[in-house]
Amino acid sequence: DIVMTQSPDSLAVSLGERATINCKSSQSVLHSSNNENFLAWFQQKPGQPPKLLIYWASTRESGVPDRFSGSGSGTDFTLTISSLQAEDVAVYYCQQYYTTPFTFGPGTKVDIK
Amino acid sequence: QVQLQQSGPGLVKPSQTLSLTCAISGDSISSNRAAWNWIRQSPSRGLEWLGRTYYRSQWYYDYAVFVKSRVTLNPDTSKNQFSLQLTSVTPEDTAVYYCVRECTLVGGVPGYLQHWGQGTLVTVSS
Numbered sequence: 739d740i741v742m743t744q745s746p747d748s749l750a751v752s753l754g755e756r757a758t759i760n761c762k763s764s765q766s767v768l769h770s771s772n773n774e775n776f777l778a779w780f781q782q783k784p785g786q787p788p789k790l791l792i793y794w795a796s797t798r799e800s801g802v803p804d805r806f807s808g809s810g811s812g813t814d815f816t817l818t819i820s821s822l823q824a825e826d827v828a829v830y831y832c833q834q835y836y837t838t839p840f841t842f843g844p845g846t847k848v849d850i851k
Numbered sequence: 852q853v854q855l856q857q858s859g860p861g862l863v864k865p866s867q868t869l870s871l872t873c874a875i876s877g878d879s880i881s882s883n884r885a886a887w888n889w890i891r892q893s894p895s896r897g898l899e900w901l902g903r904t905y906y907r908s909q910w911y912y913d914y915a916v917f918v919k920s921r922v923t924l925n926p927d928t929s930k931n932q933f934s935l936q937l938t939s940v941t942p943e944d945t946a947v948y949y950c951v952r953e954c955t956l957v958g959g960v961p962g963y964l965q966h967w968g969q970g971t972l973v974t975v976s977s
Contacts, residue, residue: 771956771960772956776961778963778964780964786970787949787967787968787969787970788898788949788964788967789967790963790964790965793963793965794963799965831898833898833964835953835961835962835963835964836961837961838900838903838913838915838961839900839915839916840888840890840900840961840964841900842897842898842899842900844897845897
């Protein structure tokens with residue numbers, strides 16, 4: 739199985755400041771079939787299902803604010819929130835869909851400082 | 852607009868079978884650009900993928916090894932829904948269960964998990 743790790747476990751950022759979350763996969767998720775990274779980011783708020791933010795490592799899902807961006811390739815990825823808003827308080831997960839079993843990172847909790 | 856509506860009991864006794872259903876609206880369960888997944892979440896184990904099913908001229912199934920002997924996904928084309936059955940449950944199976952629509956590539960190549968059901972908390976207890 740591909741193991742996903744995230745850092746940090748949690749972070750607190752001032753409103754309007756940048757938040758950066760890192761994700762690493764135990765093997766490359768860059769697929770030769772389409773030269774895409776099979777990596778997604780999700781946001782989860784209490785009592786809600788995870789919400790897709792980013793797929794193909796850097797493509798924003800429809801309706802997701804452009805302050806959310808994804809980058810990286812191969813085994814190392816980053817989710818950046820360029821200007822943290824109060825509604826961004828949540829747990830963020832990375833997930834690989836390169837192969838089954840699909841696997842998720844343990845999550846990063848983002849709070850307001 | 853795809854929507855997934857989950858139903859099923861929130862309490863199951865140990866050794867019995869957990870059964871959940873996911874009704875699909877806004878898409879066809881037989882779509883050749885979708886797969887249908889079950890994922891669960893617990894504080895101790897995080898998000899765990901259980902399995903997926905999809906139709907490409909026939910039905911395909913893909914299950915997580917750790918539950919493969921206990922899990923079955925059943926598509927129902929007449930009702931446009933799919934179900935999860937997990938047998939011989941123990942308290943370790945207590946979790947929030949989600950059905951999820953996956954946007955696949957051609958031929959069932961895995962894709963991103965785009966639409967999630969509302970989640971069902973299932974507690975395994977006598």
